[in-house]
Amino acid sequence: xxxxxxxERSADVYPDKVALVCGSRRLTYGEIExxxxxxxxxxIARGVERWDRVVIYASNSVETVFAIFxxxxxxxxxxxxxxxxxxxxxxxILNNCGAAALxxxxxxxxxxxxxxxxxxxxxxxIVANPIGHLDISEIPGKEVVSLGAAVEGQSAERxxxxxIDIDLAALIYTSGSTGQAKGVMLTHYNIVSxxxxxTTYLENAPDDVILNVLPLSFDYGLYQLLMxxxxxxxxxxxxxxxxxxxxxxxxxHEHVTGFPMVPTIASILLQMDLASYSFPDLRYITNTAAxxxxxxxxxxxxxxxxxxxxxxxxxxxCKRVSYLPPDQLDIRPESVGRGMxxxxxxxxxxxxxxxxxxxxxxxxxxxxxxxxGYWGLPEETAKVLRPGPFPDEKVLYSGDLFRTxxxxxxxxxxxxxxxxxTRGEKVSPREVENVLYSHPKVGEAAVIGIPDEVLGNAICxxxxxxxxxxxxxxxxxxxxxxxxxDFMVPQMVQLRPTLPKSANGKIAKRExxxxxxxxxxxx
Amino acid sequence: MQRTHAELRRFITNNFLYGRDCGFRDDExxxxxxxxxxxxxxxxxxFLEKRxxxxxxxxxxxxxxxxxxxxxxxxxxxxxxxxxxTMASSILETQAI
Numbered sequence: 010x011x012x013x014x015x016x017e018r019s020a021d022v023y024p025d026k027v028a029l030v031c032g033s034r035r036l037t038y039g040e041i042e043x044x045x046x047x048x049x050x051x052x053i054a055r056g057v058e059r060w061d062r063v064v065i066y067a068s069n070s071v072e073t074v075f076a077i078f079x080x081x082x083x084x085x086x087x088x089x090x091x092x093x094x095x096x097x098x099x100x101x102i103l104n105n106c107g108a109a110a111l112x113x114x115x116x117x118x119x120x121x122x123x124x125x126x127x128x129x130x131x132x133x134x135i136v137a138n139p140i141g142h143l144d145i146s147e148i149p150g151k152e153v154v155s156l157g158a159a160v161e162g163q164s165a166e167r168x169x170x171x172x173i174d175i176d177l178a179a180l181i182y183t184s185g186s187t188g189q190a191k192g193v194m195l196t197h198y199n200i201v202s203x204x205x206x207x208t209t210y211l212e213n214a215p216d217d218v219i220l221n222v223l224p225l226s227f228d229y230g231l232y233q234l235l236m237x238x239x240x241x242x243x244x245x246x247x248x249x250x251x252x253x254x255x256x257x258x259x260x261x262h263e264h265v266t267g268f269p270m271v272p273t274i275a276s277i278l279l280q281m282d283l284a285s286y287s288f289p290d291l292r293y294i295t296n297t298a299a300x301x302x303x304x305x306x307x308x309x310x311x312x313x314x315x316x317x318x319x320x321x322x323x324x325x326x327c328k329r330v331s332y333l334p335p336d337q338l339d340i341r342p343e344s345v346g347r348g349m350x351x352x353x354x355x356x357x358x359x360x361x362x363x364x365x366x367x368x369x370x371x372x373x374x375x376x377x378x379x380x381x382g383y384w385g386l387p388e389e390t391a392k393v394l395r396p397g398p399f400p401d402e403k404v405l406y407s408g409d410l411f412r413t414x415x416x417x418x419x420x421x422x423x424x425x426x427x428x429x430x431t432r433g434e435k436v437s438p439r440e441v442e443n444v445l446y447s448h449p450k451v452g453e454a455a456v457i458g459i460p461d462e463v464l465g466n467a468i469c470x471x472x473x474x475x476x477x478x479x480x481x482x483x484x485x486x487x488x489x490x491x492x493x494x495d496f497m498v499p500q501m502v503q504l505r506p507t508l509p510k511s512a513n514g515k516i517a518k519r520e521x522x523x524x525x526x527x528x529x530x531x532x
Numbered sequence: 533m534q535r536t537h538a539e540l541r542r543f544i545t546n547n548f549l550y551g552r553d554c555g556f557r558d559d560e561x562x563x564x565x566x567x568x569x570x571x572x573x574x575x576x577x578x579f580l581e582k583r584x585x586x587x588x589x590x591x592x593x594x595x596x597x598x599x600x601x602x603x604x605x606x607x608x609x610x611x612x613x614x615x616x617x618t619m620a621s622s623i624l625e626t627q628a629i
Contacts, residue, residue: 068566093566248563249569250569250570251569252563252593252595252599253593254590254591254592254594255594273570273571277570277571277574281590282590432571463574483546486550487549487552490549495569
């Protein structure tokens with residue numbers, strides 16, 4: 010099965026059913042199918058061939074949904090990029106994956122055009138919702154066209170030629186420990202397998218209505234769309250969780266049955282007086298990205314007494330690793346559960362041998378959901394995809410330290426590297442440090458994550474200016490905001506004359522961590 | 533009124549645009565500009581409650597109240613008037629700390 014068939018099969022069975030609610034728009038499966046077919050043909054007409062990468066740089070919108078399925082129907086590989094991504098990184102991604110085409114929106118055209126101009130492989134750009142008669146023809150050497158003009162006159166028929174399920178369907182860029190983003194290669198088979206396992210344990214059915222407030226560029230958000238369409242359900246797509254009261258009203262009005270969240274959302278939600286609300290249709294809440302604090306779990310259960318709460322854990326490299334069956338939540342609230350259906354997970358020691366209960370080791374994942382590797386990075390791939398039990402089989406080394414209890418339930422201990430989890434997303438300190446080092450007044454920089462009730466971890470940068478230079482916290486945060494996605498911008502920048510060093514001359518992050526985590530009056 | 537406008541603009545600029553006023557209009561949507569997210573909104577509410585001595589209720593957390601400088605300004609003035617009519621002008625005219 011191919012991922013675009015999630016849409017196609019539902020369009021065949023439920024052509025008139027509302028598939029997508031986004032702002033004031035309500036679209037049926039039939040309407041989305043037609044729009045995606047036309048856009049697929051428009052892409053092919055602009056030279057997109059089988060296996061070509063097409064970058065979709067847009068916020069959550071109906072056009073983004075059309076674009077995802079259109080790229081797949083055109084037998085391409087879709088690459089969703091967070092809309093807060095800045096020019097340099099977008100250009101890096103366009104070049105790294107050798108994108109043939111770019112689909113974006115009018116509000117992002119400046120950044121998109123500047124990045125596209127520096128991407129020699131890129132041939133065409135399609136702009137949804139252009140603002141007035143914009144400068145879309147301004148990208149030198151590229152064909153630029155509005156979405157409306159691109160699909161005009163295109164047939165609504167499905168494209169006949171199909172991929173097979175070992176073809177790549179998507180690249181999802183994730184922050185790498187080296188500081189450069191890495192494109193996680195996912196085949197149709199990977200995605201179909203993960204979506205099948207997840208919808209199985211969530212017991213999704215066609216009458217499910219799933220609310221998504223997470224960016225589609227984040228795999229957890231993307232899968233809400235894919236799973237809703239796979240089961241023939243309805244997706245309510247929001248831009249964000251910013252206006253929580255509006256979101257809760259939507260939750261009630263749209264009779265939402267499934268509400269995926271990350272700890273930051275749970276934390277903000279629990280600051281509200283939820284007693285005045287009633288959500289009789291809500292069947293389940295899911296949480297992933299980081300474990301929910303036990304106090305949050307308790308409060309969520311009080312606020313949503315008849316709702317199943319799924320504590321989960323995952324990695325972009327395999328989508329989901331584990332989930333805790335809701336009936337286990339009171340028994341072992343700190344666990345993130347066990348492997349999904351059709352997936353095996355286990356803990357190994359330094360030599361790769363499986364270890365028993367209560368011994369901390371690295372978590373390894375076996376399953377059809379495990380990625381094919383990082384695009385164009387064979388060495389990085391070899392570090393995480395290592396030989397499995399059968400010839401040529403590769404299993405995924407997660408880089409996460411875990412232990413299990415006597416019954417095999419998993420408990421997260423920490424990362425092997427210093428990656429920061431903030432707002433549910435993974436941030437490489439190196440990526441932030443690289444930006445800080447590119448500032449002309451910065452001498453040294455070190456970035457760490459410090460625990461934060463709302464964010465999970467806040468990003469904290471320590472900077473010592475070059476001799477004789479003066480720089481302010483705000484100037485540096487502003488500089489970071491110009492170059493990094495919003496979730497990567499440090500919440501704090503602390504300026505120091507010098508940074509502490511270890512014996513081998515490296516910046517001693519451990520000392521910095523102790524410094525910020527110990528309250529001043531105690532220190 | 534003008535003071536509140538200027539104060540709110542300064543807060544938004546300093547906290548969400550890192551001091552760089554990009555010349556956005558007073559009626560431009562923060563959401564559409566992409567400058568305030570869910571955690572940013574918490575910072576904004578915290579500021580409003582402290583600075584204007586108001587209580588922002590759950591029911592107030594809708595874009596119609598908070599999504600532009602103009603909307604914020606109207607919201608703050610309404611809140612201050614309702615909360616403490618006799619003190620309203622002094623609260624709004626006091627210099628922000």
